[in-house]
Amino acid sequence: MQLPLLDTTAPTVALTHLDDLWFQVAGTTCNLTCRHCFISCSPHNHNFGFLDLATVQRYLDESVSLGVKEYYFTGGEPFLNRDMVAILELTLRYGPATVLTNGTVFRNEWLERLRAAEAASTYGLEFRVSMDGFTPAENDAVRGDGTFERILQGVRLLLDHDFLPILTVTKTRDDQDESDLFDGFVRLLKDCGYARPRIKILPTLRIGAEADRQRGYGETDRVTPEMMAAYDVHLLVCSHSRMVTDRGVYVCPILIEAPDARLGTTLAESLRPFAIKHQACYTCYQYGALCSNASSRERDA
Amino acid sequence: MNRIAVFGGIYNNYLALEAALMDAHRRGVDAAYCLGDMGAFGPHPDRVFPLLRDHGVQCIQGNYDNSVGNGLADCQCGYTDPRDNHFARLSYAYTFANTGAANRAWLRNLPTQRRVQLGRYRVLMCHGSPRRTNEFLWESTTSTHFLDHLLEAHQADIVLATHTGIKWQRRLGHDRHFVNVGVLGRPENDGAAHVWYALLSVAKELHVEFVPVHYDHEKLAAEMRAERLPAEFVETIRTGWWTTCLEILPAKERRRGKF
Numbered sequence: 001m002q003l004p005l006l007d008t009t010a011p012t013v014a015l016t017h018l019d020d021l022w023f024q025v026a027g028t029t030c031n032l033t034c035r036h037c038f039i040s041c042s043p044h045n046h047n048f049g050f051l052d053l054a055t056v057q058r059y060l061d062e063s064v065s066l067g068v069k070e071y072y073f074t075g076g077e078p079f080l081n082r083d084m085v086a087i088l089e090l091t092l093r094y095g096p097a098t099v100l101t102n103g104t105v106f107r108n109e110w111l112e113r114l115r116a117a118e119a120a121s122t123y124g125l126e127f128r129v130s131m132d133g134f135t136p137a138e139n140d141a142v143r144g145d146g147t148f149e150r151i152l153q154g155v156r157l158l159l160d161h162d163f164l165p166i167l168t169v170t171k172t173r174d175d176q177d178e179s180d181l182f183d184g185f186v187r188l189l190k191d192c193g194y195a196r197p198r199i200k201i202l203p204t205l206r207i208g209a210e211a212d213r214q215r216g217y218g219e220t221d222r223v224t225p226e227m228m229a230a231y232d233v234h235l236l237v238c239s240h241s242r243m244v245t246d247r248g249v250y251v252c253p254i255l256i257e258a259p260d261a262r263l264g265t266t267l268a269e270s271l272r273p274f275a276i277k278h279q280a281c282y283t284c285y286q287y288g289a290l291c292s293n294a295s296s297r298e299r300d301a
Numbered sequence: 302m303n304r305i306a307v308f309g310g311i312y313n314n315y316l317a318l319e320a321a322l323m324d325a326h327r328r329g330v331d332a333a334y335c336l337g338d339m340g341a342f343g344p345h346p347d348r349v350f351p352l353l354r355d356h357g358v359q360c361i362q363g364n365y366d367n368s369v370g371n372g373l374a375d376c377q378c379g380y381t382d383p384r385d386n387h388f389a390r391l392s393y394a395y396t397f398a399n400t401g402a403a404n405r406a407w408l409r410n411l412p413t414q415r416r417v418q419l420g421r422y423r424v425l426m427c428h429g430s431p432r433r434t435n436e437f438l439w440e441s442t443t444s445t446h447f448l449d450h451l452l453e454a455h456q457a458d459i460v461l462a463t464h465t466g467i468k469w470q471r472r473l474g475h476d477r478h479f480v481n482v483g484v485l486g487r488p489e490n491d492g493a494a495h496v497w498y499a500l501l502s503v504a505k506e507l508h509v510e511f512v513p514v515h516y517d518h519e520k521l522a523a524e525m526r527a528e529r530l531p532a533e534f535v536e537t538i539r540t541g542w543w544t545t546c547l548e549i550l551p552a553k554e555r556r557r558g559k560f
Contacts, residue, residue, distance in 0.1 A: 017432075017450070067450025070442060095444030096551075124441035124553035164552045182383060196560060198548065199382075234433075293551075294381040 026075025312486025337363025
């Protein structure tokens, strides 16, 4: 699927500095088929392929001279990639690593290796585990039958290995109260033995499967040049990030299905400015810090 | 100039500042600096300023100072979790209401960075990072090549920062250094009540010493209670464990704490 381009004048965002380097390490392959996935990942979506260890190392090496601050890994489900543990072990020699996972495919031996790798490193390894409701009914309606329990099992495994996962929660219903959602997750996780639950709440991105599940963007949902006046451009992912895929380097983790978002083959080629003409850019603009480990909140108009 | 004392956030902890100043003078420093965030957390904001002025501490502006000085609605600490923001609001409201007009004006006019020469080293002092006042540079989430980039881009041999509340340092290539000097305002989440500052000396090469500052923390705790500041803040001062504003911590730093 390709994202439509809008026929409008869009502001251009320069890369301030490449702080965050992302890897689409499992392509678009996932063991789950979540109904809100903005790149429609599934067991059968091989639109983007896996990255192997050698490829990741090539980009890690290039990232050193560019002064990259942190590394992020996503998919698809990263732990479907047979090189994933080795990739994280390698990355922790370069800098901090965060992996975005659905938490349903962990193996003890992997987490033991990763515990040892993080302990030996100056840098931290963060796990962001996706979960979309604090009840089985709410979560499973989006992520699939039985996933609620499987995700919690994954969270418990991480806790057993002394990791402190960040539960990444998408606000999947418009009428959901964000505070209620947050409090519900705090209760759920404490009940599961997670004494200091870490939670990040995200808006949906109305592209990919999500456009069919709920709704797509409206005609006026876009960023115009006037909207950039007095706006903190650092809130936009494209001002400080790039995304490595098996098909080249893209501007951000969200727009990999947009042909104009492919900026080159090497990191050096990808450093050029980007016109934020996509509708998903509007969500990034509204909330900011969408892809960081910190929480995202809708900003005052 | 070969020997300097550098203080991080004071957070209204005038008793720790007093103790740190005495310690630094006893060690014969050439100058003392503060990297900003005079207010927050503790009691009686206005008691910090006479100490800074009387002892000639050269200060830069932190996010708190910018907010208090300019009458902004929040502290610009950079928290994103509602649990962190709840306590940040209480802390800011108290500090803002109890900082006198003259001190607010003084905060408003502080420089955001300062450059000094320490022996052969070009030192750049900032609050969070050289590029953003409220950027958190934690040890576990800051790559060495990113620090190389920062020092190169800002033409410095040593960068000094605070903001995170936890001290750390990294030696970079070509005899360059990054030092987070820690804070005087609250203990650093290690179960000990003392706080820290950094002493930088140059003889043949740079020597960085983190100095523990013991002060009458029970007196501070009593004053905080009298001012009706949150019991959670008082507990941190007394126990050395952070009880609030924890969600901003990366996993590696968070794991070392109790909560």
